Amino acid sequence: MSMHWPLLLQAAGEVGLQHYLVVSALVAGLGIMVVITRRNAIAILIGLELLVNSVGLNFVAFSKFSSPDRFDGQVVTLFIIVIAAAEAALALAIALNIFNNLHTVEVDEAHSLKG
Amino acid sequence: MTFSDGVFWVFAAIAVLPALGLLLARSIVRMAFLLLFSLAGFAGLYLQLGAGFVGFTQVLVYIGGILILFLFGVMLTVRIDVPVRPRSGPRFLVPGVVAGLLVMGFLLFVALGTPWVLHQPTAEEAARALAPDPPQIGLKLLSTYVLPFEAVSILLLAAMVGATYIARGSEPIEERGE
Numbered sequence: 001m002s003m004h005w006p007l008l009l010q011a012a013g014e015v016g017l018q019h020y021l022v023v024s025a026l027v028a029g030l031g032i033m034v035v036i037t038r039r040n041a042i043a044i045l046i047g048l049e050l051l052v053n054s055v056g057l058n059f060v061a062f063s064k065f066s067s068p069d070r071f072d073g074q075v076v077t078l079f080i081i082v083i084a085a086a087e088a089a090l091a092l093a094i095a096l097n098i099f100n101n102l103h104t105v106e107v108d109e110a111h112s113l114k115g
Numbered sequence: 116m117t118f119s120d121g122v123f124w125v126f127a128a129i130a131v132l133p134a135l136g137l138l139l140a141r142s143i144v145r146m147a148f149l150l151l152f153s154l155a156g157f158a159g160l161y162l163q164l165g166a167g168f169v170g171f172t173q174v175l176v177y178i179g180g181i182l183i184l185f186l187f188g189v190m191l192t193v194r195i196d197v198p199v200r201p202r203s204g205p206r207f208l209v210p211g212v213v214a215g216l217l218v219m220g221f222l223l224f225v226a227l228g229t230p231w232v233l234h235q236p237t238a239e240e241a242a243r244a245l246a247p248d249p250p251q252i253g254l255k256l257l258s259t260y261v262l263p264f265e266a267v268s269i270l271l272l273a274a275m276v277g278a279t280y281i282a283r284g285s286e287p288i289e290e291r292g293e
Binding site for chain 1: 117119120123124127130131134135137138143146147150153154157160161164165166168169172173176177180181184185187188189191192207208210211212214215216218219220222223226227231232233234240244248251252255256259260263267270271274275277278279281282
């Protein structure tokens with residue numbers, strides 16, 4: 001494994017698979033941070049979208065660089081985009097309903113069960 | 116560094132830097148607009164990878180659809196009479212950043228430390244790489260991936276009906292004797 005670490009030092013070299021994986025890893029980490037630190041339900045959803053996007057980039061990058069058929073990963077990414085759209089629509093509907101009932105979308109205030 | 120590599124670095128910066136801004140932004144509207152730039156950066160990276168159809172689907176669905184949905188959600192749920200609360204107390208700020216850094220470090224470790232098997236394209240595949248991709252993707256969707264395609268169609272219909280049902284007007288809480 002140590003043979004591959006010098007790749008880190010030539011980060012500005014020719015762009016390859018690992019460059020895309022690094023972009024994806026950075027965005028995934030930032031997405032997790034946004035999801036955990038924010039309190040507004042819509043901000044949490046925005047962090048989730050970052051996570052979903054970083055996964056999609058991985059699929060396309062792998063299908064380009066290490067698969068004989070470059071379309072397989074792209075089709076999976078299309079499915080991911082569709083499911084993300086369905087998830088966003090449902091989650092926003094739930095957020096609107098919570099706001100209608102509790103007059104807040106801050107997730108730590110939206111509790112009606114005591115405990 | 117070739118021109119193509121330079122384009123990658125530009126789009127990578129457009130994708131990552133607004134994501135960093137999302138963590139620091141104070142207002143939720145600003146977050147939505149930073150997400151726009153990040154998604155546009157991802158669309159550029161898809162184009163850079165030769166996935167034109169996915170890239171433009173990203174622009175259509177994410178930037179044209181989901182982002183507008185978020186802006187509607189923000190406008191419908193932000194209360195003007197309540198001052199903007201700080202992002203988060205230290206109770207969640209520290210564990211959140213630590214968890215994010217752990218995940219990021221692990222993914223970077225895997226991405227940079229694994230000897231990925233790279234596929235060397237043959238001459239025929241290299242020639243096909245320049246062909247337009249929507250017909251190829253259409254064929255794949257209706258042959259190899261026809262079952263997931265139909266499953267996703269049903270999921271989308273169910274999500275649409277469900278979202279309409281959940282978001283329908285309901286009586287305010289005080290009318291129910293709260």
